[in-house]
Amino acid sequence: xxxxxxxxxxxxxxxxxxxxxxxxxxxxxxxxxxxxxxxxxxxxxxxxxxxxxxxxxxxxxxxxxxxxxxxxxxxxxxxxxxxxxxxxxxxxxxxxxxxxxxxxxxxxxxxxxxxxxxxxxxxxxxxxxxxxxxxxxxxxxxxxxxxxxxxxxxxxxxxxxxxxxxxxxxxxxxxxxxxxxxxxxxxxxxxxxxxxxxxxxxxxxxxxxxxxxxxxxxxxxxxxxxxxxxxxxxxxxxxxxxxxxxxxxxxxxxxxxxxxxxxxxxxxxxxxxxxxxxxxxxxxxxxxxxxxxxxxxxxxxxxxxxxxxxxxxxxxxxxxxxxxxxxxxxxxxxxxxxxxxxxxxxxxxxxxxxxxxxxxxxxxxxxxxxxxxxxxxxxxxxxxxxxxxxxxxxxxxxxxxxxxxxxxxxxxxxxxxxxxxxxxxxxxxxxxxxxxxxxxxxxxxxxxxxxxxxxxxxxxxxxxxxxxxxxxxxxxxxxxxxxxxxxxxxxxxxxxxxxxxxxxxxxxxxxxxxxxxxxxxxxxxxxxxxxxxxxxxxxxxxxxxxxxxxxxxxxxxxxxxxxxxxxxxxxxxxxxxxxxxxxxxxxxxxxxxxxxxxxxxxxxxxxxxxxxxxxxxxxxxxxxxxxxxxxxxxxxxxxxxxxxxxxxxxxxxxxxxxxxxxxxxxxxxxxxxxxxxxxxxxxxxxxxxxxxxxxxxxxxxxxxxxxxxxxxxxxxxxxxxxxxxxxxxxxxxxxxxxxxxxxxxxxxxxxxxxxxxxxxxxxxxxxxxxxxxxxxxxxxxxxxxxxxxxxxxxxxxxxxxxxxxxxxxxxxxxxxxxxxxxxxxxxxxxxxxxxxxxxxxxxxxxxxxxxxxxxxxxxxxxxxxxxxxxxxxxxxxxxxxxxxxxxxxxxxxxxxxxxxxxxxxxxxxxxxxxxxxxxxxxxxxxxxxxxxxxxx
Numbered sequence: 001x002x003x004x005x006x007x008x009x010x011x012x013x014x015x016x017x018x019x020x021x022x023x024x025x026x027x028x029x030x031x032x033x034x035x036x037x038x039x040x041x042x043x044x045x046x047x048x049x050x051x052x053x054x055x056x057x058x059x060x061x062x063x064x065x066x067x068x069x070x071x072x073x074x075x076x077x078x079x080x081x082x083x084x085x086x087x088x089x090x091x092x093x094x095x096x097x098x099x100x101x102x103x104x105x106x107x108x109x110x111x112x113x114x115x116x117x118x119x120x121x122x123x124x125x126x127x128x129x130x131x132x133x134x135x136x137x138x139x140x141x142x143x144x145x146x147x148x149x150x151x152x153x154x155x156x157x158x159x160x161x162x163x164x165x166x167x168x169x170x171x172x173x174x175x176x177x178x179x180x181x182x183x184x185x186x187x188x189x190x191x192x193x194x195x196x197x198x199x200x201x202x203x204x205x206x207x208x209x210x211x212x213x214x215x216x217x218x219x220x221x222x223x224x225x226x227x228x229x230x231x232x233x234x235x236x237x238x239x240x241x242x243x244x245x246x247x248x249x250x251x252x253x254x255x256x257x258x259x260x261x262x263x264x265x266x267x268x269x270x271x272x273x274x275x276x277x278x279x280x281x282x283x284x285x286x287x288x289x290x291x292x293x294x295x296x297x298x299x300x301x302x303x304x305x306x307x308x309x310x311x312x313x314x315x316x317x318x319x320x321x322x323x324x325x326x327x328x329x330x331x332x333x334x335x336x337x338x339x340x341x342x343x344x345x346x347x348x349x350x351x352x353x354x355x356x357x358x359x360x361x362x363x364x365x366x367x368x369x370x371x372x373x374x375x376x377x378x379x380x381x382x383x384x385x386x387x388x389x390x391x392x393x394x395x396x397x398x399x400x401x402x403x404x405x406x407x408x409x410x411x412x413x414x415x416x417x418x419x420x421x422x423x424x425x426x427x428x429x430x431x432x433x434x435x436x437x438x439x440x441x442x443x444x445x446x447x448x449x450x451x452x453x454x455x456x457x458x459x460x461x462x463x464x465x466x467x468x469x470x471x472x473x474x475x476x477x478x479x480x481x482x483x484x485x486x487x488x489x490x491x492x493x494x495x496x497x498x499x500x501x502x503x504x505x506x507x508x509x510x511x512x513x514x515x516x517x518x519x520x521x522x523x524x525x526x527x528x529x530x531x532x533x534x535x536x537x538x539x540x541x542x543x544x545x546x547x548x549x550x551x552x553x554x555x556x557x558x559x560x561x562x563x564x565x566x567x568x569x570x571x572x573x574x575x576x577x578x579x580x581x582x583x584x585x586x587x588x589x590x591x592x593x594x595x596x597x598x599x600x601x602x603x604x605x606x607x608x609x610x611x612x613x614x615x616x617x618x619x620x621x622x623x624x625x626x627x628x629x630x631x632x633x634x635x636x637x638x639x640x641x642x643x644x645x646x647x648x649x650x651x652x653x654x655x656x657x658x659x660x661x662x663x664x665x666x667x668x669x670x671x672x673x674x675x676x677x678x679x680x681x682x683x684x685x686x687x688x689x690x691x692x693x694x695x696x697x698x699x700x701x702x703x704x705x706x707x708x709x710x711x712x713x714x715x716x717x718x719x720x721x722x723x724x725x726x727x728x729x730x731x732x733x734x735x736x737x738x739x740x741x742x743x744x745x746x747x748x749x750x751x752x753x754x755x756x757x758x759x760x761x762x763x764x765x766x767x768x769x770x771x772x773x774x775x776x777x778x779x780x781x782x783x784x785x786x787x788x789x790x791x792x793x794x795x796x797x798x799x800x801x802x803x804x805x806x807x808x809x810x811x812x813x814x815x816x817x818x819x820x821x822x823x824x825x826x827x828x829x830x831x832x833x834x835x836x837x838x839x840x841x842x843x844x845x846x847x848x849x850x851x852x853x854x855x856x857x858x859x860x861x862x863x864x865x866x867x868x869x870x871x872x873x874x875x876x877x878x879x880x881x882x883x884x885x886x887x888x889x890x891x892x893x894x895x896x897x898x899x900x901x902x903x904x905x906x907x908x909x910x911x912x913x914x915x916x917x918x919x920x921x922x923x924x925x926x927x928x929x930x931x932x933x934x935x936x
Contacts, residue, residue, distance in 0.1 A: 035100075037107050038081050039348070039415075042340070043408065045073030045114075050405045060122040061643055067328050068121075070336050071208065072136070073114055076173075078340055079211050080110060080143055082347060083166045086215060087147050090162060091154035098146040106146075110139040126639075133181050137174035140207075144170030161236045165214025168244060172206025175251075190257065192684075192722055193321050197254035197262060200320075201311070204331055205269055206247050209304075212339065213239070213276050216297070221283040223294050223346045232279035242272030259315055266312045273308070277301075290446075292370035293363070296342030299378050303334025318708075321720040325688075326385060333400065334381050341407040348411065352418045362418035368410050371446045375453030376403040383457065387543055387716060392464030399460045403453075486556040489514040493555075496520045499530035499542070499563065502571040502738065511555045513581035522547035527712035528694025528737065530568070532575060534561030541565070541692055544714055555579060565693050567742030567790040617778070617799060618808060618927060622657035628813040629669075629804040633765040633826060636676040636755060646672060647688045648695040648735070652782035653747070655773045656800055656807035656927060660785040663747040663805075664691065664735070670747025670805045671769045671830065672733070675701075678755050679728055685721040689713050694737050699723055700899065701731035701752040712737045728756040729852040730828050730901035739790065744832040745774050746788040747805065751828045751901070756849065758859035762905065763821035768838075770918060770928055771805070771830040772798035796833050800927045801918065807927025810916075814933035817908070823932070824905045825916070831898030837919035838894040840906060840932060845891035847905035856891050857905065893919055908934045 049069035056062035084103060088095075113135025120128030144167055151163045179199035183192060217236045221228035229235075246269035253261030280301075289295040307330040314320045314327070349362030380400035384393050493515045498505045499522070511517050523530050523542040531539045532550055539548045552559070559577040562569035646666040653663040653670055666672030675683060687697045694712040702723025709721040734740075735748035751769055774792040779785045792798065800807045817823050824847075827838045847857030894904050908914060911934050918928035 037104050037111075039351075041077045041107070041111055042074045042081075042344070043411065045069050045077065046340075047408060049074070050401065050408070053401050063325060063328060063645075065118065065122060067332050068118065070332050070340075071203070072117065075208060075336050075340055076114070076136075077107070077110060078344070079169075079208070080107060080139075082215070082343070083147065083169075083211060084143070085347075085351070086218070087150050087163050087166065090159050090218070091150050091157065093150045093154050097150055097153060102146070106139050106142050109135055109142070113137075113139060126641075130181055133177045137177050140170050140173045159218055159233055159236075161233060161240065162214045162217060165210050165236070165240060168240070169207050169210035169214070172202050172210065172247070176202035176207060193318075194254050194257055197315060197320055198251045200327070201250050201254065201266070202247065205243075205250070205308075208336070209269075209273075210240075210243065212304075213243070213273070217276075217279055219343070219346075220280050220294075220297070223297070224283050224287045224289065226283045226287040229279045229282040235276055235279045239272045239276035242275065243269055246272055254315075259318060262315050263312055266308060266315065270305070270308050270312070273305070291345075291363075292367050292374070293342050293345035295370065295374055296338045296345065298342075299374060300335050300339035300342060303330055303338065303378075303381075307331045307335055321722075323718075324686075324720070325718055329381060329385060333377070333404070337404050338377065341404075341411075344411065345414075349414060349418055352415065352422075358418055358421040361421040362414045365414035365417050366410060368413075369406070369449060371449035372453040372456075373403045373406055375450050376400060376456060379454070380457055380460075383461070388461075389464060389715075392461055393716070395460040395464040396457060399456060486514045486554060488516070488554050490516075492516040492518055494518045494520070496522065497532070497575065498522055498524045499532070499573075500524040502568060502573045504532070504563075504573060504575045507574065508576045508578060510578045510580055513555060513557070513579050515555050517552040517555050517577065519550045520547055521550060525694075526714065528565075528714055529692060530563050530565065530573070532561055533564050534575060534577065535559045538564065543716075552577075566746065566787045567739035567793075570742075570790040570794055571739050617656055617659060617775075618925075622808065622812070625657050625806055625809045625812055626654055628809045629806060631766045631768060631804060631810065631815055633674065633753065633767045634676065635765075636678055636753075640677075640680065641682045641684065642675060642677055643684045643686075644673065644675060645686045645688060646697065648691045648748070650691045650693075652779075652785035654806055655775075655802065657809075657812070658780050659775075659800075659807075660779045660782050661773065661775060662785045662787045664695070664743060664788075665747050666697075666750060670749070671771065672748070672750030674750060674767060675733075675752040676755075677725055677753075679725055679757060681725045681754070683723055683725065683752070686718055687713065687721060688718040689715050691715055695735050695743070695748065696737045697721055697733060698736040699731065699733045699752060701725050701729075701733070701754060706736075710736050725752070725754045727852060728754045730754075730826050730903065732828055732830055732899045732901065734830070741793045741832045742788055742790050744830065745772055745793050747771075749830040751826070753826060756852075756859070760859060762824045764815075764817050765824045765826070766815055767826045767828075768803045768916070768930075769805075769828045769830050770801065770803055770834075770836050770838075772832065772834055773800035773802055773807070773927075775799040793832070798834065798926065801834060801923035802927045803930055808929050810930025814913070814931040815916075816933045816935065819909060819911055819934055819936050820907060821934075822905060822907050824903055826901065826903040827894055827896065828901035829896040829898050833898060834923060835895070835897045835920065836923070836928070838896070838904070839892060839917055839919040840904075841915040841917065842912065843906045843908055843914055843932075845894070845904040845906050848891040848894060848902070849904075850894060850896070850902035851900055856889060908932070911935050 046069075049066050052059055052062055052066050052069060056066070059065060084098065087093075113132045116128050116132025116135065118132075120126065120130075120132055147163055147166050147170070151160060151167075154160070176199055179195050179202060182195050183199065214236070217232050218228065221232075246265050248265070249268060250262055250265030253259070253263075253265055284298070289298045307327065310323075310330060311320070311327065314323050320327070345366035346363065349359045349366075352358070352362060377400055380396050380403070383396045384400065388396075489512060491512065491514075493509070493511045495506070495509045495518075497509075497519050509517075509519075519532065519534070521530075521532050521539050521542065523544055523546055526544045529541040529543055531541045533539075534550060535552045537550050537552060539550050542548060555577065558579055561575040561577070563573040647668075648664070648666060649668050650662060650664050651668050652660050653665070655661045655663070663670045677683070683699070683702070685697065685699070687695075689695050692715055694714050696710055696712040698706065698710045699721065703726065704723055709719065709723075711719070713719055731752040731754065733750050733752055735743035737743050749769070749771060751767060753767070774789045774797070776786040776789040777784075803810060825838075825840075827836070829836045845856065848855040849858075891904065894902055896902065914932040914934060916930045916932055917924040920928075
């Protein structure tokens with residue numbers, strides 16, 4: 001069936017419809033050319049999606065933005081354009097029913113509304129988001145009304161069912177948009193998850209899904225240039241009510257929080273889709289997809305099925321919020337980003353018109369490197385979804401992005417080629433031959449491109465493995481272990497050892513002297529990685545379900561082993577090899593074998609033991625701090641919903657002038673980013689584990705059951721942590737993965753500041769997070785940085801105590817204020833072990849706020865004598881006088897235990913240098929020291 005634009009010959013008017021005018025016929029012929037408002041926005045949105053993907057680390061809400069640039073931007077615009085086109089092609093109604101100028105106004109409304117949403121969400125301007133959503137919904141409703149008008153005025157004919165698919169799809173988008181707008185209302189985590197599922201499914205399976213299924217009934221065989229299945233119209237009619245009922249059940253179950261109902265709705269939708277797909281199977285079997293257009297659409301439909309199946313699995317487990325990245329990859333990259341290029345590869349040359357030769361010329365361009373691109377996109381996406389090392393995922397995803405982005409210059413080239421071909425024909429418009437075929441690439445060329453695509457992916461994998469060999473399971477090469485004078489028996493003892501929690505099972509094995517020992521280590525811990533070092537040999541770090549053999553060629557005596565990840569050995573994750581049989585020769589027995597474990601190759605988790613007390617860590621003439629941390633506290637954003645992504649990363653950082661340590665961080669900094677808001681604000685935190693071990697997060701600023709949001713996630717996974725700040729104060733957040741002391745001491749901590757009600761403005765506001773540093777060795781550069789010492793943590797023997805991650809940094813980079821300025825200094829003791837007594841030498845505090853209560857001063861005046869003047873997070877009870885009743889009371893130190901915080905305020909009346917310290921003086925000497933520089 002030919003679904004190309006109707007010929008200029010005027011159709012017979014339908015009863016009651018306006019008769020076509022010369023202007024209608026001219027507009028129809030003109031539509032077979034360039035129409036900027038029709039042709040350019042989709043290209044613009046796709047180009048912006050590529051740009052955001054390239055710079056996503058610096059773009060707020062980058063994942064959300066990429067998803068909506070493709071789905072709400074490019075795909076929704078294309079749905080507007082092509083559903084109108086197919087409605088006209090099928091119904092053959094006069095153009096006066098929906099003139100080009102009318103369509104242009106509708107497309108403009110959609111473009112403005114979409115742009116408002118795209119700007120409003122990242123900038124947290126919710127009035128702009130709501131305005132944009134209203135404009136988009138209005139455009140969609142208008143679009144649906146025009147489609148219905150065409151349907152009413154059309155003569156009876158086949159495939160009117162396609163238009164009904166479009167009408168129901170147009171109903172879905174405003175409903176889905178309403179669900180999406182409700183997500184910004186700061187609801188509880190439970191309601192947020194319910195609305196999220198309803199929003200996603202209504203828009204994806206309703207607006208997009210119904211449009212696609214309605215269109216492909218006729219477009220698919222047309223693209224394949226083969227007759228359609230005789231049952232196609234009947235199957236489409238039968239499938240539509242199934243799909244609609246399934247959507248209602250899915251949304252109802254999601255909003256009611258009934259997972260099984262939601263799952264049943266999704267399963268029913270999948271069944272309706274399978275019933276509908278029978279109409280596509282016969283044409284595809286008769287003429288299999290061999291061009292880019294049809295192959296890309298086929299791949300997109302395959303990923304749609306995968307996406308629905310994955311959604312069913314995640315909904316059943318209640319993990320949709322935590323797996324948005326996976327779903328976005330499947331639905332956006334696998335489905336939408338292949339469906340749209342595939343359809344446009346066929347439709348754009350057809351819409352430009354110009355006759356068979358022109359159309360063939362334009363469509364031929366789209367076959368450029370078709371097999372290469374499809375292999376990279378689809379196999380690459382499979383790799384990105386697999387549990388591969390993070391750097392492998394990065395290199396492969398870059399290659400996939402390039403393959404997707406290649407469509408844009410190819411599309412531009414096709415348009416240019418079509419225009420030149422039309423000009424070469426003198427501008428004539430010979431009738432389009434629906435049987436004309438596009439030249440297909442030879443099989444040998446297709447095979448060569450497939451091989452090239454596979455090779456490109458292998459290169460990307462190799463680069464990723466080379467950048468992070470440990471994460472890829474490539475430890476150091478095996479080296480010979482000194483063997484005592486024990487005669488090899490030629491026998492092999494083999495044992496399977498499971499690593500889970502903080503134990504090896506079994507944790508002991510008895511081996512005859514002289515035997516060869518083979519340990520098959522398997523990680524059964526879904527939350528984190530583990531390894532084993534034993535007798536000078538070491539496995540790589542193993543992810544959940546991975547296993548690796550560790551071989552000791554000749555067991556010459558007892559051997560002790562352990563997991564080298566920091567803190568795991570101290571938590572009891574050790575392994576013992578006992579021996580039986582004649583003892584080895586004196587001097588070459590068990591002691592020698594035990595030494596092998598101490599000589600294990602250096603690793604991220606191994607500790608270089610030794611006494612650092614004689615090393616001058618802090619000198620009188622220190623080198624400059626390379627990247628000091630700005631202590632100034634920015635004001636709280638005006639938005640009431642804070643969306644933040646925290647990425648767990650393990651990176652070398654400076655912990656004292658010229659001294660480096662391998663730090664475990666949130667977003668590559670220690671302490672992590674400071675979150676600042678007011679009472680009632682909602683915080684939506686996405687934790688992404690880009691490290692080599694399990695990590696988690698715990699926000700003291702929110703009150704909720706820790707079971708799910710605070711769980712440990714393995715490398716490569718993510719979760720969403722959502723809480724409402726109901727009480728004011730300065731709150732700690734930190735990694736809560738065991739051993740917690742090691743994760744906190746390594747740098748995985750930060751502050752959340754919720755301003756007390758009525759907190760007055762001051763001239764300067766600073767934040768100091770005090771923590772401890774435990775060194776395994778002294779490294780003067782990033783390349784030699786070693787991990788935190790779990791032994792020193794257990795012994796409570798810190799090498800440094802620091803403000804904002806670097807010892808004494810504010811001696812060099814002083815905190816500068818002017819005389820007479822009111823200064824507020826927030827202080828959080830992140831620990832993990834040491835308390836603090838914060839003091840400004842030469843200054844006196846006129847305001848002291850500790851753990852949610854005013855000890856001195858406050859918005860309503862000074863506190864009572866007993867300091868018990870606080871209700872509801874910070875208002876003075878009576879606004880009374882100071883301690884002595886005359887307003888003359890003051891404070892000298894703010895005492896805090898680990899995980900406690902508060903702030904002090906003071907005014908320094910004369911210029912000078914005022915040290916700020918922990919008055920536990922040994923800690924001040926360890927680096928908890930800075931300078932408040934006051935000038936006129």
